[in-house]
Amino acid sequence: MTTMTRRTLLAGAGSLGLAGVLGLRPALAQAFPEKDFTYVIPYTPGGMSDNISRIMGERLAAATGKKVINDYKAGAGGAIGANYYMGLKPDGYSLLQSTNSFYGVIPAVTKVEYDPKTDLTPLVLIGDAPMVIAVSPSVGVKTLQELFAYAKKNPGKLAYATSGRGTVGHLSGVWIANRGGVDLLHIPYNGAGEALQACLSGEAQLFIGPEAAEHILAGKLIGLGTMGDKRWSGLPDVPSTVEAGVPGWAPRSWHTITVHSKVPDPVKQQLATAVNKILASDDVKDRLVKFGLIPGIVDLAGMRKRADDDLVEFGVLIKDAGLALKK
Amino acid sequence: MFDQSLLAGLALGFQVAVDPTNILFCFLGCLIGTLIGVLPGLGPTATIAILLPMTSALSPVAGLITLAGIYYGAQYGGSTTSILLRLPGEASSVVTVLDGHAMTRRGRGGAALAIAAWGSFFAGTVGTLFIALFAPLLAVLVLKFGAAEYFVLMALGLVASVVLAQGSVLRALAMIAIGLLFGLVGTDANSGQYRFTFGSYELLNGLPFVPLVVGLFGIADILIALEQARDAEASQAGKIGSLWPTREETKRAAPAVARGTLIGLFLGLLPGGGALMSSFVAYSVEKRVSDKEGTFGKGDPAGVAAPESANNAGAQTSFLPLLTLGLPSNAVMALMTGAMLIHGIVPGPRIMTNQPNLFWGLIASMWIGNLMLLVINLPLVGIWVQMLKIRYSVLYPIILVVSLVGIYSVDYSTFDVFLTAAFGLLGYGMNKWKCEPAPLVLAFVLGPMMEQYFRRAMLVARGDLAIFVERPISLTLLLITAALLAGIAAPHVRSFRRKAFAE
Numbered sequence: 001m002t003t004m005t006r007r008t009l010l011a012g013a014g015s016l017g018l019a020g021v022l023g024l025r026p027a028l029a030q031a032f033p034e035k036d037f038t039y040v041i042p043y044t045p046g047g048m049s050d051n052i053s054r055i056m057g058e059r060l061a062a063a064t065g066k067k068v069i070n071d072y073k074a075g076a077g078g079a080i081g082a083n084y085y086m087g088l089k090p091d092g093y094s095l096l097q098s099t100n101s102f103y104g105v106i107p108a109v110t111k112v113e114y115d116p117k118t119d120l121t122p123l124v125l126i127g128d129a130p131m132v133i134a135v136s137p138s139v140g141v142k143t144l145q146e147l148f149a150y151a152k153k154n155p156g157k158l159a160y161a162t163s164g165r166g167t168v169g170h171l172s173g174v175w176i177a178n179r180g181g182v183d184l185l186h187i188p189y190n191g192a193g194e195a196l197q198a199c200l201s202g203e204a205q206l207f208i209g210p211e212a213a214e215h216i217l218a219g220k221l222i223g224l225g226t227m228g229d230k231r232w233s234g235l236p237d238v239p240s241t242v243e244a245g246v247p248g249w250a251p252r253s254w255h256t257i258t259v260h261s262k263v264p265d266p267v268k269q270q271l272a273t274a275v276n277k278i279l280a281s282d283d284v285k286d287r288l289v290k291f292g293l294i295p296g297i298v299d300l301a302g303m304r305k306r307a308d309d310d311l312v313e314f315g316v317l318i319k320d321a322g323l324a325l326k327k
Numbered sequence: 328m329f330d331q332s333l334l335a336g337l338a339l340g341f342q343v344a345v346d347p348t349n350i351l352f353c354f355l356g357c358l359i360g361t362l363i364g365v366l367p368g369l370g371p372t373a374t375i376a377i378l379l380p381m382t383s384a385l386s387p388v389a390g391l392i393t394l395a396g397i398y399y400g401a402q403y404g405g406s407t408t409s410i411l412l413r414l415p416g417e418a419s420s421v422v423t424v425l426d427g428h429a430m431t432r433r434g435r436g437g438a439a440l441a442i443a444a445w446g447s448f449f450a451g452t453v454g455t456l457f458i459a460l461f462a463p464l465l466a467v468l469v470l471k472f473g474a475a476e477y478f479v480l481m482a483l484g485l486v487a488s489v490v491l492a493q494g495s496v497l498r499a500l501a502m503i504a505i506g507l508l509f510g511l512v513g514t515d516a517n518s519g520q521y522r523f524t525f526g527s528y529e530l531l532n533g534l535p536f537v538p539l540v541v542g543l544f545g546i547a548d549i550l551i552a553l554e555q556a557r558d559a560e561a562s563q564a565g566k567i568g569s570l571w572p573t574r575e576e577t578k579r580a581a582p583a584v585a586r587g588t589l590i591g592l593f594l595g596l597l598p599g600g601g602a603l604m605s606s607f608v609a610y611s612v613e614k615r616v617s618d619k620e621g622t623f624g625k626g627d628p629a630g631v632a633a634p635e636s637a638n639n640a641g642a643q644t645s646f647l648p649l650l651t652l653g654l655p656s657n658a659v660m661a662l663m664t665g666a667m668l669i670h671g672i673v674p675g676p677r678i679m680t681n682q683p684n685l686f687w688g689l690i691a692s693m694w695i696g697n698l699m700l701l702v703i704n705l706p707l708v709g710i711w712v713q714m715l716k717i718r719y720s721v722l723y724p725i726i727l728v729v730s731l732v733g734i735y736s737v738d739y740s741t742f743d744v745f746l747t748a749a750f751g752l753l754g755y756g757m758n759k760w761k762c763e764p765a766p767l768v769l770a771f772v773l774g775p776m777m778e779q780y781f782r783r784a785m786l787v788a789r790g791d792l793a794i795f796v797e798r799p800i801s802l803t804l805l806l807i808t809a810a811l812l813a814g815i816a817a818p819h820v821r822s823f824r825r826k827a828f829a830e
Contacts, residue, residue, distance in 0.1 A: 165519050187783055323519070
């Protein structure tokens, strides 16, 4: 109990930037890490990235005996935080809480100061966020194929609400429209909460994202599919999009911790091992499941492949949607 | 059946809320909230973000009660600096500055603080009851508000802001125009175009709110005071007189409290600008209803009572979308969903049925929290007012440092500090040109929201303007706006015609 409180206190002080005032550091004779970590969170407190970074920072501090100082740099959909991160020393002591958007989406739609292929490396898979396609019951469709049929019969009738332009949700809508050969109208909102509310009130008919799950379980929305080739245990009755008749890659959302690619490989490996050990513990897994994520362990090579695949696949959708940044 | 479940729910809630641990944390939350509300710059969002990890050591109910206490405690505290120092720390206390600070100048600062505290308590009590009684019903109402309704409501707010102007209407319109332009800065949500960003990353998200208000109100006021060598005045404001409102002041304030509460209850439900809209609208309505002798802006107790009651009532009802639908209506509520997730509670429409002790416990603790805030704040009035006895030559540097540290700590951005300085200079200039900052601030906040809602309404209606008149709530609001506009314009048209005929 006492250690727990001290850890929480440290995490709290860390986000204040006052960690230096508190705490004793156990002097561990280790090559790495030998100093404190800076953990850049490129979003405002309260979101999924913040929730993840709080638990990961706390555990990393406990595992290494070093302080982990959370540094919030929100804005421009994450680009401000990523650019700020590029300015930090590539020594393995600066971490970036990130999603696949930093590899597949943001560099294509916003001006950034990094190359997703050569400058940043995703260390671990913290979890996949199930992208659930939800529809308002007022439309009267129960499956993805029925939705396509409805959209063909009633062109211009269906709109989908997203948390903003150029987000994974937006691109998911573009993907659904492409694959179904139908026309869907995009309505951007400020954040997932507003978008979900619009779908509940009937202002928009579709919403794509993990936030829909609770409302599907409560019977307020109908789940048409979970993007990808696997069902999600949180919504066992909702088929995957592959099962629903749309084969192949689907837009996805996953969370990771990123480091500079310039960090020496042994350090990357050491960090990845340390973080994966945290991710493998039951209580962390349990917490991530409660956040609505699907945890899993993926090695460095596997993460690189995920990032590079997303860059190509999202790139196609971004071009189709006319979202690509003019360089 | 309905009454039964309500009584049972409230009984359960109070049982949870009066648990000694929960009471203690409720008190702590309220105390912290009051203090950070008093500190300009540092707001409840930053504080809750900092304290969030600590709540993981508490039970879910105690954790949420603490955070909720900080949130509405800040609404109480936020009025203190507005009234005493002309320094609104929160968006919702911007209008409180107008009459609140004027009362301080007349040596009635203590009375203004007491009115704000009592008004907030009344509003909080009604707000809590209101949530308990109508939670499921109001959840439906929230969903009735679509883009069209929001747009018209914002338009109503903008027209009402002209009423805020104490001097020339033309100058107020100019300030609204500047506020709208400031509001345009940043990335356009629909097209992704950058507007007025001049290649700066810091401006991609638009101009930040706190530097704008602290600059325009607080810093500008200090500059003017420097110029006038106001130290001579210190002793006068320091003569505080009675801390309690006189009978006359109470008589002015009481009906304003009731009207403000009613407005806050409904506007607080709306996401985004709810709390802000409620204080602005309450002030505007009050000015229309009870400003018979032109006392508004010169220290009218009603001008303090209405917005303060409204923002506190709004603060209570803004919990409703979160508790009934799991939808956060502002940044603080988003953090509350984070706090729930830390404890493994998934925010959503099932909270009320799956977590009845959390739902009712939080509601009951809100009322207890409001009572505590009254107990904390009334004795503090005497202490805060002592601040005015400090010589300005000492007080002003302190205010300056505390504000700038607060602003820096929001995003750790030096850019924001420079912005504050720039807005301070602008505020000084505006004072020289007799232009008022309140309409500018309202337009700054409402402008971008109006644009977004308008464009969203157009998307929803596939470009058909009829959406604004086809939907009953939207049409009603539109008619009220038109009537208000006519009311404002009429005297000017009349005097113009008289002049025209005379020539």
